[in-house]
Amino acid sequence: MMAWEPTEDLLKFLESAIDGEYALEKVRDAKKKIRTELSPDNWHAKGLQDHPATQLLTNICKARLKDNAIRVDARKCSPHEFEQQFENTVTPCVITNAMESWRANERWTPKGLLDALGEYRFTCGDDDDGYSVRVRFKYFLYYMFHQRDDSPLYMFDGSFHRRGRGVVDDDERRTHGGGSLLWDYMPPGYFASDLMQHCGRGRRPPYRWFVVGPHCSGTNIHQDPLGTSAWNALVHGYKRWVLFPPYAKKEVVKPRSLAGDREGITWFHNVYPLTQRKDWPGPKPLEVLQCPGEIMFVPSGWWHVVLNIGHTVAVTQNFASEANFPLVWKRTRHSRPKLSRYWLKQLRRRRPDLVATAESVDKRSFRFDQSIRSDSATRNSLLSYESSSSSSSSSSDSSSSSSSSEDYGPPPQPL
Ligand SMILES: O=C(O)CCC(=O)C(=O)O
Ligand SMILES: [Fe+2]
The missing domain is CATH 2.60.120.650 (Cupin)
Structure with a gap:
């Protein structure tokens, strides 16, 4: 080495x-x-x-x-x-x-x-x-x-x-x-x-x-x-x-x-x-x-x-994995529409199980954090990360977000 x-x-x-x-x-x-x-x-x-x-x-x-x-x-x-x-x-x-x-x-x-x-x-x-x-x-x-x-x-x-x-x-x-x-x-x-x-x-x-x-x-x-x-x-x-x-x-x-x-x-x-x-x-x-x-x-x-x-x-x-697919799909659809059409066509053939997810992302204004945080393991994981690394729950992250993090909300609140 x-x-x-x-x-x-x-x-x-x-x-x-x-x-x-x-x-x-x-x-x-x-x-x-x-x-x-x-x-x-x-x-x-x-x-x-x-x-x-x-x-x-x-x-x-x-x-x-x-x-x-x-x-x-x-x-x-x-x-x-x-x-x-x-x-x-x-x-x-x-x-x-x-x-x-x-x-x-x-x-x-x-x-x-x-x-x-x-x-x-x-x-x-x-x-x-x-x-x-x-x-x-x-x-x-x-x-x-x-x-x-x-x-x-x-x-x-x-x-x-x-x-x-x-x-x-x-x-x-x-x-x-x-x-x-x-x-x-x-x-x-x-x-x-x-x-x-x-x-x-x-x-x-x-x-x-x-x-x-x-x-x-x-x-x-x-x-x-x-x-x-x-x-x-x-x-x-x-x-x-x-x-x-x-x-x-x-x-x-x-x-x-x-x-x-x-x-x-x-x-x-x-x-x-x-x-x-x-x-x-x-x-x-x-x-x-x-x-x-x-x-x-x-x-x-x-x-x-x-x-x-x-x-x-x-x-x-x-x-892209199953875990991040909704977000990757949303972003690709938005910034690479032609590519996203081809991708969806291929997914229909090879991963039809994901098509419903893609379509539901298209229909609503999707927020990644809502999706991941509906899972309690995620909530706990992000929470334990927050509490192990900062003394108080951060109040600094208001709901206003930068353009690149628009798909994410404020940090999770204590349960
Ligand atoms: O410099 C590195 O190894 C990090 C690379 C990286 O973050 C990226 O390619 O997106
Ligand atoms: Fe990177």
């Missing part, structure tokens, strides 16, 4: 295998397109990697403090239990012992990936017109080990299944030669029946990403699109997560005064300290230090922000 430590041996190897000067030039070109507001020579201007606050965040991590998430051993918790306890109650958790057999454990090392994918280009961000900016893996790898950027470039690639030797088609696992990264992992059994698979080949919005993050890179606070849930499996490095329940108000967890900040690390510097104060107006954060070999489950609607500690390699997928 130490494969991504910048040892002398590894650095020597990278020097011998990659033209460093050219690599940094290519990365510089990508930076210019991705953050047009910032000169490519100014990415380290704030010295954030050496900032005491960053070091504190990192040390807290190493000491394994600041982790109040539930761990679920995949060998002991059945899919039915998982569904009941976590999916249906919209409760985040960390899954252990679910990726032991993955080929990724051996193959996703700097040398292994350089050998398999060094020449292929992967997405590291978008330009101002929304087009992907891609960098060859070998150049990105060199950059990772030769930068001190405040918020380093983050490789986040949704087309990774098409890269690698022997890849001939982008959808069916079996038509990929052994070269695709798809062969190196297997979605955990809990998430095997992803209902969005019925959206059809090529129509489905991007839903799986290969994620390579240098130390201090990260993802700013957000909710995942279309009401989907996600799992995020970490092969190397550590990820520090902070999560807030769906009913947290956007303007509290993502203050407008920091609207210019789009980076995970700046959230940790500017907002995280506020969350630790007595006068923090939002729900208390759920904090996680995700270790290598662990899978983070982020249920539908939960706000989350991530900071990579040490170089990280992960794979993440978003999905």
Whole structure:
């Protein structure tokens, strides 16, 4: 698991295998397109990697403090239990012992990936017109080990299944030669029946990403699109997560005064300290230090922000399950009407049991919280989360809600 430590041996190897000067030039070109507001020579201007606050965040991590998430051993918790306890109650958790057999454990090392994918280009961000900016893996790898950027470039690639030797088609696992990264992992059994698979080949919005993050890179606070849930499996490095329940108000967890900040690390510097104060107006954060070999489950609607500690390699997928289907259906119907028509057609054939749910969502003005909270387990789960993390029931969350959390109501009231 130490494969991504910048040892002398590894650095020597990278020097011998990659033209460093050219690599940094290519990365510089990508930076210019991705953050047009910032000169490519100014990415380290704030010295954030050496900032005491960053070091504190990192040390807290190493000491394994600041982790109040539930761990679920995949060998002991059945899919039915998982569904009941976590999916249906919209409760985040960390899954252990679910990726032991993955080929990724051996193959996703700097040398292994350089050998398999060094020449292929992967997405590291978008330009101002929304087009992907891609960098060859070998150049990105060199950059990772030769930068001190405040918020380093983050490789986040949704087309990774098409890269690698022997890849001939982008959808069916079996038509990929052994070269695709798809062969190196297997979605955990809990998430095997992803209902969005019925959206059809090529129509489905991007839903799986290969994620390579240098130390201090990260993802700013957000909710995942279309009401989907996600799992995020970490092969190397550590990820520090902070999560807030769906009913947290956007303007509290993502203050407008920091609207210019789009980076995970700046959230940790500017907002995280506020969350630790007595006068923090939002729900208390759920904090996680995700270790290598662990899978983070982020249920539908939960706000989350991530900071990579040490170089990280992960794979993440978003999905629709029976538990979040009403919300995903509602959002898809609203923002992707054409896709939703095709999806419904397929569901009629393959999952007719869900059609009535879809139709009932269409008929009434559906509120996700009313649906999930009619279940007493959910009520209790969200309640116990609230009471374990805050001293009083939060009165700060009024009924006015931000646009992105309009499907969720205020926190549950005591029974
Ligand atoms: O940086 C990460 O690993 C988190 C990714 C994430 O939250 C997302 O892709 O929606
Ligand atoms: Fe996310």
